[in-house]
Amino acid sequence: MSLVLIALLPFAGALLPALMIRAGRNACALSTGAVTLTALVLLLAEAPAVLNGEVVQNRFDWVPLLGLQATFFLDGLGLFFAGLILTIGLLIILYARFYLSKDDPMGQFYVFLLLFQGAMVGIVLSDNILLLLVFWELTSLSSFLLIGYWKHLPEGRQGARMALAVTGGGGLAMIAGMLILGDIAGSYDLTTILQQREAIQASPLYLPALVLILLGCFTKSAQFPFHFWLPHAMAAPTPVSAYLHSATMVKAGLFLMARMWPVLAGTEAWFYLVATTGLVTLVVGAGIALFKDDLKALLAYSTVSHLGLVTMLLGFGTPMAAVAAVFHILNHATFKAALFMTAGIIDHETHTRDIKRLGGLAGLMPVTATIGIVAALSMAGVAPLNGFISKEMMLEEALHTPWAGNPWILPALVALGALLSAAYSFRFVAHVFLGPKRDDYPHHPHDPPTGMWLAPALLVAAVVAIGLLPALVAGPLVALTAGAVIGGPLPDYYLSLWHGLTPALGVSLLAVLGGLVLLWRHRPLEAWWLALPRPEAKRLFDRGVEAAATICQRTTEALHDGSLRRYLAILVTAVLLVGGGAFLQGGHGAGTRPMLTAPVLPVLAWALLVGACLSLVLLHRNRLLALIATSVVGLTVSMAFIYLSAPDLALTQISVEVVTTILLLLALNLLPKRTPLDSSLPRRSRDGLLAVLSGLGAGALAFAFMTRDFETISDYHLAQSYPGGGGTNVVNVILVDFRGFDTFGEIIVLGIASLAIFALLDGALHGPALRRLSNWQPDQRRAQDLHPLMLVVATRVMLPLSIMVGLYIFLRGHNSPGGGFIAGLVVAIALLMQYMASGFAWAQQRMQLNYHGVMAAGVIIAGLTGIGAWLAGRPFLTSDFGYVTIPPLEKFELATAMGFDVGVFLTVVGSVMLALANLSRVFRRTEGPVSDRPMDIDPSLDPRTAGRS
Amino acid sequence: MESFPLDVLAELLVVLLIVIAGVFGLVGSYGLAKLPDLMTRLHAPTKATTLGVGGALLASMVYFLSSGTFTLHELLITLFLLLTAPITAHMVAKAYLHAHGAQELLPPTGRKYGWASFDAAPPSGGDALDSIEAPRLAED
Amino acid sequence: MFRKLLPHPLLSVALTVVWLLLLNNFSLGGLLLGAILGLLIPLATQRFWPDRATPRGPLKIAGYVLLVLWDIVVANVVVAKVIVFKPNRRLAPCFVTIPLDLRTPEAITVLAGTITMTPGTVSSDLSADGRSLLVHCLDEPDPEAARDAIKRRYETRLKEIFE
Amino acid sequence: MELLVASGIGAMTAAGVYLLLRARTFPVIIGVALLSYAVNVFLFATGRLAVHRPPVISDDAAGYTDPLPQALVLTAIVISFGMTALVTILALRAYLECGTDAVDTPELDATAQEWGIQTGPAGEAAEAERR
Amino acid sequence: MIEYALLFGFGCFGLALGLNLWRLAKGPTIADRVLALDTMVINGIAILMLFGIQFGTTVYFEASLLFAMVGFISTVAFTKFVLRGDIIE
Amino acid sequence: MNHWIVVPVILPAMLAPLLVLAVRHSLTLQRVFSAVGTAALVAVSLGLALRAAGGGPEIYELGNWPAPFGIVLVLDRLSALMLLLTGLLAAAVLTYAISSGWDARGRHFHPLFQFQLMGVNGAFLTGDLFNLFVFFEVLLIASYGLMLHGGGAERLKAGVQYIVVNLAGSTLFLFAVGTIYAVTGTLNMADLAVKVQQVAPGDEALLRVGALLLLVVFAVKAALVPLHFWLPGTYANAPAPVAALFAIMTKVGAYSIIRVYTLVFGAGAGDGAASAGDWLLPAALVTLVLGTAGVLGAGGLMRLICYALIASMGTLLTAVALFTPAATAAALYYLVHSTLAAAALFLVADLVAARRGRFGDRLEAAPRFAQTGLLASLFFLAAIGMAGMPPLSGFLGKLLVLDSARGGEATAVIWTLILATSLVTIVGFARAGSALFWKSAALEGRIEAAAAARPVLPIVATAAVLAGMVVLSALAGPVTGFLEGTAEQLYAPAGYIEAVLGAERAAGG
């Protein structure tokens, strides 16, 4: 339980500083510190058990399906790292309190810091590699926020993004590696995996898993060639650099290599990958550090170098090297954190971090200088400081490790690395603190308040203490940790300043002397270095990202160029390919159903249809002609429906078609009357090809199934229509009863269409659309009589007649072709006739119907009819019918389906009228006053009394 | 409908009507294709076709009467066509005259005002021109 | 009150008949429903047909209808002959203006309709004041005669019926 | 007969697809309408063809064609009617708002400027066509 | 006998439809095309009636009625469009 | 019969016309009704989900006609899950739309919104292929209305494209359904499952054509490359809350693929079986790649989110295409997650754009604006959710997908692409966030947003969606347990078929 608490406390506590900042900066820092301290105390409470060799474990189910369990365990390695993270965390919190200025949002800083701390603790306590991955990515995210904390600095933003990209990317590779590892081990639980060394190393997937996991470790720990992000992350506030980029986060990679050491290490692949990478990083990092003038950059590269050193040690795969690695991790954490804080103090006091502008600070800020010099000397590997001891151990190991059979190459490079390390450390001491005082510091420096130097001072105390009494101060911890890393018996070693006159000591001395020489010859060397052509990693990275972004942008824009024509052409092509491909994959036999003979009339109708389609394609640019040709197609199709025993379809098709025609004519009034020729010949040919292929495909498909027999469920509908549905028109019974739910959806589609149309048209009464409407000029000469007399008279007669016909079609629908939908259209058409003949103004004044209401009422009535069945305990839309006899009338049928059809009827009338009437309402904006007389000509009027208008 | 002569008579009538219908239907469409300009073409379908379809409707009526079904609803369609055909022709003619600016070809109206397609109607007597601007729908 | 409930008795009867025609058989229920609809529909639609003209004299109407039907048959034959047998170049099409004595829109419409449905003439337009009718003749060497025939044969009868 | 119907479906589909691929809203709408005719007949034909077998139950019927596809087509017709109506109004509104009836978006800015007078030449062209 | 008459009728109206199509395609004016379409509808109604006789059914009645109505309205709409551009004003 | 099954369809279907009929003139009343209705919908969906979790598939025979002759609704774990997701998303989006005033920018927002819910819910519930078409149309046409809500030239143009593409898709749907009916003679999905197994060898090719044309239709909805082109323009130009609601729309496509190709053309379907995955997998991977490219290359935040959405569909469909129970469970988890992530991002984008004045959602630095810090946090959370970073559910979703892809032929490709695209997505979002939030700190001045009060509710709604991802992550155990059961149910379709058809007919009798 307490392990979970330790891992989750920082997360839960992350809210605290955000709240406490209102109570002041001290309260904020204190609350943050309290959270960390609590976690540390909890950790230490577990320590005795761990020291006794126990492994503390807490397990909770999280995602059993995935094998991702919230399992935490605490062994030596975990305890070591968790202690490191929390302890240094405490110091950083203290330091940051004084470091951050009043303008910096401190609450935010501590929130991010605690999030990061939680993620780090989570990594080191995880007993499930997937859980570890969760925390791993969380460190990337929280460090992104911390690095970008000073958002106004472009370097901060870029550095944050780069760090996120590199470490996040490595983390993603690691996900794959961990999944493979889990696959090999059959579990994602670390304790299980750690016991399967043989199985894992024997697996053919060992190498990919190793490479992928190492990618994660190397990127996180800034190993060559992924080292470049770390120096740029230094744009972060110094407490961040000190915490993340020296003491903790960059050590996550090392931690993981140490964690996995028992199962992954010891193979050739491991050695060559890890040790080589570490070695190169060690040398390269040190080399670059020597020539950095920015204090933090120097420290950053030195960190890279030291991380390489530890990596190399882990790569050796020997227990002794592992011990050295653990010890150096501890030592590096102490002196490097102190150095960062020192650099931060210098920056804070002098307002510069440029070595070239510093020097002679020892006299001005003696406390800071003391701390800095001691820490730097430890970094240089000078006795009797802790850095010296662990470097000795490293050299000892390196000196008898051959590389590719060559015994010299590795020791030589390691020695070079040590020498360079000494050199940049000495430079840090000499060029910052020593030398004469200057009078051109940007700000006159003096020692900071105690709160600020206390943290590095404590660390330097540890540096000295470990150096002097290594076995006493650090011995148990190192033994415990190394034991956990090795997972077996510890090698024979003892931590001590003095091991006698060993070759390692010689190399050490050589390194220190060489370092002094390099310091002495720094200026010419720097000139040489600056003249050297070298790849600038950041620029490469930036260029890479920019290039990728540009390519992505170009590709995306080229693909999504807004050309609907192309989108549709692709869609059609896809359909043809998929359809064709599907056809070729399955068995196909010719149909056996006898075909119907084709008398002359259908052949003629066919010619009519094909002719109309052809003329449509050829003449479509004249839009009115296109509409007429479309009408011909619709007419022919309706005729075909009638001929082929589908009278209901014919009725619906023809009435829908006429309403559509009216609608399109209304729209065409304001649209251009001609379509310009704006496709090239190749494009038209391509479209033609696609069209022909589509036509062939659809036709062939239809022919294929029409010529074969099948069994269908509709025999049931034919059989049940009258006895079960109470109607003889099976199509109508299907519509209102068997599949009434479809019809319910269908009228809703219609209702929605009318609502959307209304909304669209309503919107045309504002903004640019209204402007264009008001300025609209008719694009044709217009006849002078708006409402021809004969038409008016004829439509007056037709209105009652049509309504009668509509009602007839409605009532008959259940038993013969017709029904609510067609009836609705007939009535709507009759009403539209009034509008067409006498004009919008006249007809609208007389129209008492609220079309919104009619449409909505229709849907509601249809729905309520369906819901009514609930009262009888039946499902939605269950119908009932009965035969009623009222003497002297004949028996007649009453069916609830009629109620449903009433709903359909009303919805259709309401929707059609809502759409079309509003369309002409919008048109009224195109011109001035329009007569609301029923007809323009009044023959009863004596023209002599009327003046010419 | 056992009685043989009535049956034959009815059948003959049906046949006759169908033939008449066919002939006139065809002639109407032939005229539409053949005649030289729209105004003359207009005559063909409005008349001949009306009789054509009327014949077919009558044939249907007679046929069903003879086979024992009393059906008169074809009358409705005939009625409807008689009502609409002149309007259709009228509108087509107006459209043609308007679209071709044929004002000069027409005889004078003999009145103060020209033909309605070309000349605006006089305002209605005593009433002021009830003009309304962009009327709002009742529900809005 | 009665007038209000039954604004157009003739229309109501016509609609009831139309209903029976639609039903295509006679039944008491059908008649009843037809009558009800015949009453309701004119009520519902009367706003769309204000000041309806009322034709008078059922016999005159019947006579007119028979006359027109006969003329339609004749017209078809005549026009068919022209179409089939007369070459286009020998056609003598022309426009005729017919001054109107009729004043009711309904009457004018019936006249124009009649003209269209009868031999060789199509009503093509109305003057802007509604007092002249433009008629197109398919093959008419003597326009004056045609005009007089129309006025005599149809307009006078319609005048009696409507006005 | 089957061949006629199938080729008719093919003709409507082809014409529909061709118009669908045009650059202006109006022909595209016509294309969509044609495609819906085509698919309606297609769907109808899935019940196989039959002459004079309307699915209206009566004692003297010789048989019935499959009623189910007919019901489906009815639903489809209504739905495509609603869709066509909406897209038509949208095309109109877009034209009023943007000043162009092109379907491809990059043309938005290019032609929008010219709108004010567009009706002139277009109207003349339409007139010329009619003569 | 009726069968032959029907065949004749179908032939006539079929041919009529063909002639209508020809006029529709040829034009030359929109009015011609509208007229051709209107005639086509009327011929269609006649054909429906003949179907009714052929199959001895009145099931095509509703369709015929609707065809008549729809043909009329289409024609009016097209001609009003030519006349005014705006068909509802 | 459990009448509650039909309620998720009927409730919004009746509420919407009621809004039109009764309270058309009062926006306030519309809001109240709409909100109450949506809350009720959530409650019903929750109840149904609990019920589905406890038992086998349950059917509702509309009109009391037995399947396959009438239309049935089927409540199983999958449909219940989708209903619940829809309801919760709708509640958050509606809160946002109301409190941000988006619903007042055009007419009929609330009726259209309710109709949209009706369509989506119906699509999830129906057990009939043609009825699925009908609900597709309902949800599409409602989406057209919502997408065009508020108008504006760009939106209208985009709307034309959206509608035309989907009209083509709907036509194709009918071609596909027609072909399938022509071969099998049935429309009920359970019945189809039976009939497909018995199809004559000579009819196989036709059936396959029908099955795969249907796949194309669903792929259009699911924005599968190369059928995705409609999405960026549409969602980027839609009102943001509508775009957020539309996050569920692509999932309708994914749902349909899962449903149809496990039940009807699933492993039991003989030759019709495995083919969907063969087409789907490569396309899904390309979708992932192209979507991700868009994330890095987009010039505006809305578009960036659109591409992220496309990429997420790529991941989702990759898992779907594997057609194994484990992969499907993973896909469903990712489905829920990506719906929330996309919705959250769209809402955040709207909050940001509303405060950046003329800079809108363009990915360029603008001076500081109101609530930068708060919005940056929301954006950060939504972005890591979408990118698949912990602690939000995207990480688990991706892990599940990766884990389920283990041991297949394409494992290496799938892993590589999913992980590589994750990296690019991270970079893309980092660049965008940096441009939107961090760079503004370096600029002088400050955008003073319009004097209008800055309501809290939109932010609460957005945060609620984000919290959804946290909860999904924290409760991943029970959730994946439910989904595992769901996948099992899907891959043992006999239970579904028996529930619909009864034991006898299900056996093929």
Ligand code: NA
């Ligand atoms: Na038409």
Ligand code: NA
């Ligand atoms: Na029912």
